């Protein structure tokens with residue numbers, strides 16, 4: 001588990017999650033209730049439901065909460081698998097909280113990005129078998145989160161993609177590499193450059209999604225798939241995953257500060273702030289209609 005020093009400082013502001021590995025437990029975060037965790041001590045599978053209305057967008061506090069939980073699961077020897085889904089059956093995650101990037105305080109903006117890097121590093125590099133049960137729309141940061149898992153199951157009728165270029169934003173190299181590593185270079189070139197939001201079926205056809213299952217059956221399917229992953233001895237699976245993912249992770253670890261600086265410089269540009277203001281107005285007006 002890889003932690004930024006500043007992220008750890010931030011973590012101290014949150015209460016510890018009352019995590020109990022034995023038996024079936026439902027544990028709500030004492031701090032914000034943004035995560036619903038169901039841990040089955042018998043199978044060693046934790047189901048984590050994103051539960052931050054209205055759209056499970058990732059702000060600094062939510063990312064920190066996820067990082068705390070990931071650390072707990074990583075350290076819990078009885079936990080072997082993680083199924084990540086949403087408590088909202090229409091939206092898996094709306095991606096990064098746009099309000100974190102609009103009129104930001106530079107220090108908080110940098111901390112926000114470092115914490116997102118931490119979330120990606122911990123999920124992408126997790127020793128756990130990880131399955132995303134994508135039961136709703138999953139743009140941008142939502143797509144990145146799904147891409148960080150080992151396997152993706154998606155319900156029909158929704159959209160997914162790294163749509164940053166459509167918003168005039170450049171997806172960072174680790175977003176793009178996550179896509180390349182799942183879909184291959186050619187498909188990643190097309191969908192990242194064009195900022196495509198794909199239907200479930202389109203995402204399935206390019207390998208971004210491994211399986212398409214109706215929303216009501218998605219968790220059952222995820223549990224069945226998890227059983228297959230957990231038939232493999234943990235040690236062999238974990239080291240193989242590490243071998244495959246390490247070069248991508250190492251590239252971000254080596255450039256973490258530079259990546260934060262690029263992000264802060266880019267987001268605080270007047271032109272980017274102006275475009276973001278227009279985009280937020282469009283979102284809010286759409287919501288009013």
Ligand SMILES: CCCCCCCCC/C=C/C(=O)SCCNC(=O)CCNC(=O)[C@H](O)C(C)(C)COP(=O)(O)OP(=O)(O)OC[C@H]1O[C@@H](n2cnc3c(N)ncnc32)[C@H](O)[C@@H]1OP(=O)(O)O
Pocket residue numbers: 054055057090091093094095096097098099137139140141142164169170171172262263266267283284285286287288
């Ligand atoms: C070198 C260079 C390096 C540069 C490096 C820069 C890298 C940046 C990388 C960025 C990654 C990202 O994830 S950027 C974020 C990208 N995400 C998006 O664009 C998603 C936008 N949202 C949507 O498409 C939709 O809202 C969707 C999630 C499908 C849900 O649709 P619905 O119709 O169900 O709901 P809506 O009515 O639209 O939204 C409900 C409310 O939630 C708000 N809302 C929706 N998405 C939100 C979001 N992401 N953040 C905050 N708030 C959001 C709306 O404004 C509404 O607020 P009220 O009106 O107050 O109720």
